[in-house]
Amino acid sequence: MKRFIICAIAAATMLAGCSKPESKEDLTRYVDPLIGTAGMGHTFPGACVPFGGVQVSPDTDTIPHNVGGTYQPEVYSLCAGYRYTDSTIVGFSHTHLSGTGHSDLGDVLLMPTSGNLQLNPGTAWHPEGGYRSRFSHETEQAMPGYYAVTLKDYGIRAEMTATTRTARHRYTFPRDGERHIVADLSHGIYNYEGKTLWASVRMQSDNLLTGYRITQGWARERYTYFAIRFSRPVRDYGYRESVTSAYNGFWRKLPVSRNFPEMAGRGIVCWFDFDWDSEGGSDANTLEVEVALSSTSVEGALKNLAAEQDGRTFEQIADAARADWNAELGKLRAEGTTDQLRMLYTSLYHTMINPSVYSDVDGAYRGLDGAVHHSDGDNYTVFSLWDTYRAEHPLLLLMHPDRARDIVVSMLDHQAQSAHGLLPIWSLMANEGWCMSGYHAVSVLSDAVGAGLQLDGSRVLDAMTSTATVPYLEGLGSYIEKGFVPLETSGTGASTTLEYAYDDWSIYRAAEILGRKDIAGTYRARALNYRNLFDGSSPFARARYADGSWKIPSDPRQTYGEGFIEGNSYNFSFHVPHDVDGLMDLMGGEKQFLSILDTLFNLPLAPEYYADNEDIEESCLIGGYVHGNEPSHHIPYLFQWTSEPWRTAYWIREIMEKMYVPQRDGLGGNDDCGQMSAWYIFSALGFYPVCPGSGEFVLGAPYLPEMSITLDGGRTLTVKAPEVSSRNRYVKAVRLNGKPYTRRYLTRQDILRGGVLEFDMADTPAPASAPEAADLPYSLSRAAD
């Protein structure tokens, strides 16, 4: 409950003031990268630029995970490398995932130290035993593109900023004593002995080093090349092996450990001492470090270093990063209290970290096949698609159509490079991460086709159908044969069936737009497979066995063993975003549908249903509704298909106020590469893409008195709700460009056309009213074939 106490304080401070940022205002001041760094958020506080491939950030612990497949809870809480409640910093590494529930990365850890040289990280409970340092949050400064902290044990001020493919560090040492830089190439997030398959470092000159490491982990085999330039010449250097390599020929006879310009092994920790009488710092105690990464080669890293550091000062790079963020944040203007604006802009910030640019400045990138490829645009990676197809990708498509196209092309390239002919499921730096279920890239592609992005239509359809027919992909063969994924084939066969059915609808939709009736027919039929989980006796989806029999008994509130991934049937049964009408029929009509929705939000889920589930905590629950697990995200919008649409406005506001608090531990679930944040942005605007690919955004209710988004080409959509407040949360009437608007959704065209969308708000719900069919959002059962 700790978090809710903080919430209450936060809610109180929200009343303090209300402001509307000026158009030239520095909006980054509303972004607090520390939001979500405690509790469930799993965000990191470090520096990056929008969609940058380098995220330089402090890592506060390294769990030496005991190999053997046992999943350590500590790993879960350290997905982003940083845990607000930790009191030591191990060092600053250059790659971090934003808000995930599983972990990897933490590449190329640098740590400045003073005093005796130590080459092991030490432990949180005995930091003196290693190179890590204690720190106090009071010394931390985290803002878009800049992070700083004082390393208490050493008295070193560490500052860092970033470009797309590089980082710049500035370390200010105390006046006296030994000064070292440690570069730990065996460090990693989700670390364990053997994670680093090989690491290699070369001194190219007295201030330039290059190298790479190959790691195993969640990304099965990952290559990180780097180039590091120090602002002062290295005077002495060396390394120790943290993991002993097997026999390595005659190297052991060489004087390799000190001032030998090739350092390599299974796990190496390098150190560097400098010539402090040289030029190379803003003052006598300052050292700067430029770090470039590349997936392709040392040459690629050197190109990235040259292109993006480009002789600029630390301040110039930090200013450019802030300017980049301001340009992106400035696409959204809003009026609200400081805390509301902090939550809004921090959310917007979090939608622009992943996906991340993966290609070098010249377009070279490592493909899923391990080979180096070239892309015309930027190649992107980190696609947490089970999460992000819902709102993150629709938001990118609206606000960053050029990037959205590069992202879709990156997915198509991934498919072309896949041994399975599969589109990405969880794309993780030239690796398929195989995390979660479905093949939701088809949703992103379909939405892009619907939005009219310039794409090769037959390539898109080939990639979609190739993906949707890989028989060994989690029960897909059985699904194609039987219309559902049997429990024997997959322990989460029920939720997977629901996900496949929506994905198949996406393919149907794209095929229809692209004029391929044959494909459309096949996948329209498959889109109805969700029906195969409803047995007619219960309103809830239920798992089935291969012989067609049902899992009996089954408990719709239970999150374990019932065939549903990260959730229960109570939530997952609503996962039919493409055919809400059809679902409502299966559930027994509107009254029953409303009753189940109502119960979902109101009846608390007893702890025995989720206690061992790391993704669910009591603080994340609203009744039995689990906002932290994405399958629920569209559910509060489903009231819009009923005669009680006001309930959407009610629950949206509840969720926004309870699950998004501008505090360290304020996020009610993993941010999941921006999906949670994208949900917030859409919901704050007053509409949400319940069914990506439909081209529709279902109305909710605006959160703030005024918001506007500037779209590609400069058009602006302004959403006004002057009377809105937590109390005045209900929508009385809507006008688009002055005209009454009765439809319960906006189309993409409505948004892109720009203009003013006005909401009249009230403190009481409008009376129930049966909707006009023409005003209802899309449903496959209602749509013309």
Add this chain to the structure above:
Amino acid sequence: MKRFIICAIAAATMLAGCSKPESKEDLTRYVDPLIGTAGMGHTFPGACVPFGGVQVSPDTDTIPHNVGGTYQPEVYSLCAGYRYTDSTIVGFSHTHLSGTGHSDLGDVLLMPTSGNLQLNPGTAWHPEGGYRSRFSHETEQAMPGYYAVTLKDYGIRAEMTATTRTARHRYTFPRDGERHIVADLSHGIYNYEGKTLWASVRMQSDNLLTGYRITQGWARERYTYFAIRFSRPVRDYGYRESVTSAYNGFWRKLPVSRNFPEMAGRGIVCWFDFDWDSEGGSDANTLEVEVALSSTSVEGALKNLAAEQDGRTFEQIADAARADWNAELGKLRAEGTTDQLRMLYTSLYHTMINPSVYSDVDGAYRGLDGAVHHSDGDNYTVFSLWDTYRAEHPLLLLMHPDRARDIVVSMLDHQAQSAHGLLPIWSLMANEGWCMSGYHAVSVLSDAVGAGLQLDGSRVLDAMTSTATVPYLEGLGSYIEKGFVPLETSGTGASTTLEYAYDDWSIYRAAEILGRKDIAGTYRARALNYRNLFDGSSPFARARYADGSWKIPSDPRQTYGEGFIEGNSYNFSFHVPHDVDGLMDLMGGEKQFLSILDTLFNLPLAPEYYADNEDIEESCLIGGYVHGNEPSHHIPYLFQWTSEPWRTAYWIREIMEKMYVPQRDGLGGNDDCGQMSAWYIFSALGFYPVCPGSGEFVLGAPYLPEMSITLDGGRTLTVKAPEVSSRNRYVKAVRLNGKPYTRRYLTRQDILRGGVLEFDMADTPAPASAPEAADLPYSLSRAAD
């Protein structure tokens, strides 16, 4: 002594017949790749083309070496993967070193099996427990470019042939039973758990697989990419992990072990079953396998596969390989007994295996810096320079000047890619192997400069001087400072000093030719550093300590602990090939010099001086002369600087008859990438490059009645000695093109000009006679500055 019994029999059979091959004759029939596969030779029997990068050959054991740096004797005897005395074959791998004393490689092992599938190699003492098979030498056929054997346990006939970058296998299975191909990517020569850092295999289609492995070992970090095409479609396939990977994300939840087109891990053993009703074999029971390797990429391997297999039949490839060998072997014509010709042509064959082509068909290759580079000519690797600078490289320069130039360029490129600015010492596939001492690449470069190869002179000198000034290279800093390598700095400081001094002479010589008097002066002075090991009280070189004091006592016959690598002071004191006159003075004049030489050859070395030295066996000794260790190779020619030159002829013939017997165990030492064989070729011709870089070849005595070599441009040098025999081993008179020839050496020009070199032979030595100074071979002390 076992080998010497075989010798005696061999000597008897030599008398059986004498023949001179016709010019169209298939000379490959004189080549027996099995010579040297027992005992010390460390040659392999498999198939390759001249200087080919692929050597496909049976491996008869894999020692699971216990990690920790302990050197296992079993590893030594299995350097080439094959040991004639073994009775099982593990499989056929694609890379092998020829005649080395240390080991690595054995990449991409294939093994056809029948019956129950087994995925571990089994053991020599219990072959039924694994996929290996017993075999009988009676079923073996080994010839240049072709190897075949019957796998007894399976009744499978395995045949293989090669191109420069690919191999072709043909497996004929018994009529009935299960048939499998095993591909073991954890197999290796000098194997141990963890040698394979990562291996990855992809099914690209139903008969094409691609992949790579990254290994550690003698080559610290080596990349082997491959493409494998089967002549029949794969029906089923899978793998097991022989070394468990650490956590690999969600892969473990996937059905990866069978028919899943991505197989990867720390150690994987794959299996393939085929559709035998398909087309794709010369008969119903035959499967062919094409295998291409590349150091750069899967794409490189596919290019190599396409270019070199090129739709040809097995016979076409094997015929082309034989034709290539015939073209190269045909440069040497000789008259002799069948056994003499077998030894001669097998030796010539062994001079053309290493160095090996390392670049792809398009010139791409992996450089020492790990990056992919492109070469105009072929890039070469496997430079065992401590051995091969002596005779192998001089032979290449004479007989293969185009390749010799590519080899020199490969060395220069290696230097440019070195973190140390070092020329290769032991170049092993994009790795510096750091084996043995000196920087003898400078000798090869200097000899090439002297021969007038088209090279960038300043690049050559820069590479040489950069190499000769790396202070941390085995005592080089001290050597530069003090004129010798102290024992404290290197346990083999004495021999290293002698080697550096000769290498420095090479640099002096090249600098002189290239007109750089400054460099010449510096290195001429350094070339005299050998003098610093002679204390005036003893005729033997002796190790010194950093303070200048001498190692006392020191035993010139002891091979351990006296400061000499692979040898003793007795042999190594003669390692002053560039200044024999100067050495003779230091040793106390000609009489003492002759006396020491005489004792060296005549006084047996007691076992306690070498018993623990794996490179020396009693059978390799002639008195205290150790032919198997290269520092001795020029010693028998040193009599030519004295008044008793006939002793050269005597000992040369002794060495040739005792150390080179055309038997499995007939080689008196590791062939060392062709150095032992090149010594034989030169010595058989009657001259030897005692001091590479001098452009002189010191006369010995021809071994056969007639030999001729065809040189670049078609000119031929014929060496005639019609009366020569083991008895008539002494030279009475020499004529070059009909004119009496009194010089005790030939120049490179003499050889390249071609013509006829006639030797009158006798059964008694000519009386001692003081040489005319003008007739003596090169000596720095005598040469004009």
